[in-house]
Amino acid sequence: MADRRAVLIPGRGYDTRAPLFAFVGEALRRIGFDTHEITWRVPPDLGADRAAPWVAEQAAPALAEPTHLLVGKSLGSFAAPFAADRGLPAVWLTPLLRRADVTEALARATAPFLLVGGTADALWDGAEARRLSPHVLEIDGADHSLLLPGPLARSAEALGRVCTAVEEFLGAGATPG
Numbered sequence: 001m002a003d004r005r006a007v008l009i010p011g012r013g014y015d016t017r018a019p020l021f022a023f024v025g026e027a028l029r030r031i032g033f034d035t036h037e038i039t040w041r042v043p044p045d046l047g048a049d050r051a052a053p054w055v056a057e058q059a060a061p062a063l064a065e066p067t068h069l070l071v072g073k074s075l076g077s078f079a080a081p082f083a084a085d086r087g088l089p090a091v092w093l094t095p096l097l098r099r100a101d102v103t104e105a106l107a108r109a110t111a112p113f114l115l116v117g118g119t120a121d122a123l124w125d126g127a128e129a130r131r132l133s134p135h136v137l138e139i140d141g142a143d144h145s146l147l148l149p150g151p152l153a154r155s156a157e158a159l160g161r162v163c164t165a166v167e168e169f170l171g172a173g174a175t176p177g
Contacts, residue, residue: 006033006069007062009055009076011094012042019159020093020146024071027163031170033069036062042075052078052101069170074123074144080105087111091166094118094144097125097132106132114169116162118142137165 006028008016016025016037025035040058055078063082070083070090077095082088084105090113096102097117106113114135117124121144129136139158141148146162148154 002029002032002034004033004068005066006035006071007059007067008035008037009059009070009072009079010038010040011074011076012046014073014145015039018145020073020162021071023159023163024091024093024166027166028069028071028170031167036065036067038062038076048099051075052081055079056081077102080109083111083113084109089113089170091169092116093162094121094124094146095129096123097128098123103128103132112169114165116146116165118144118146118148118158135165135169137162 008021008025010016016039028035038059046054055075059079059082067088070079070088072079073093074096077092080102083090087110089111092113093116095115112135113133115129115133116137117129118139118141119126120141123144126138129138139146139161142158146158148158
């Protein structure tokens with residue numbers, strides 16, 4: 001059992017079995033994290049006005065145990081207040097940077113965080129990402145799932161870049177231990 005615990009928080013239609021989480025989770029395990037994967041069924045009528053409290057309600061039980069890192073995808077970035085309030089480092093995969101409640105929580109974070117997004121994602125804002133953190137991976141042409149048009153090998157390469165960015169971010173002392 002590792003002495004560090006990472007909580008993985010899915011997106012609306014992108015659960016923790018999807019490629020980003022599968023590979024990032026493996027990277028975390030290789031560098032000494034246990035991973036706790038949150039699973040959920042997002043209500044089909046979940047609107048923007050209820051998303052943040054709903055995510056908080058879903059994530060709170062997993063965060064009742066000692067946690068050293070949060071990894072959230074899209075909808076999961078509504079857990080940014082937990083990271084800010086608890087001083088937890090985080091990796092935010094395609095965070096909702098066009099939402100003020102998300103960016104406000106990121107802006108008040110005291111622990112380092114990595115932001116990962118693609119330029120073809122309407123919910124990504126590269127300038128805002130660079131304003132919020134020195135740790136940013138922006139993939140030119142990638143959509144909200146970080147997929148690229150053309151041969152699938154390009155998307156697999158992007159996935160590799162995400163894993164390398166996570167490994168480098170965590171290897172740079174972003175988390176204790």
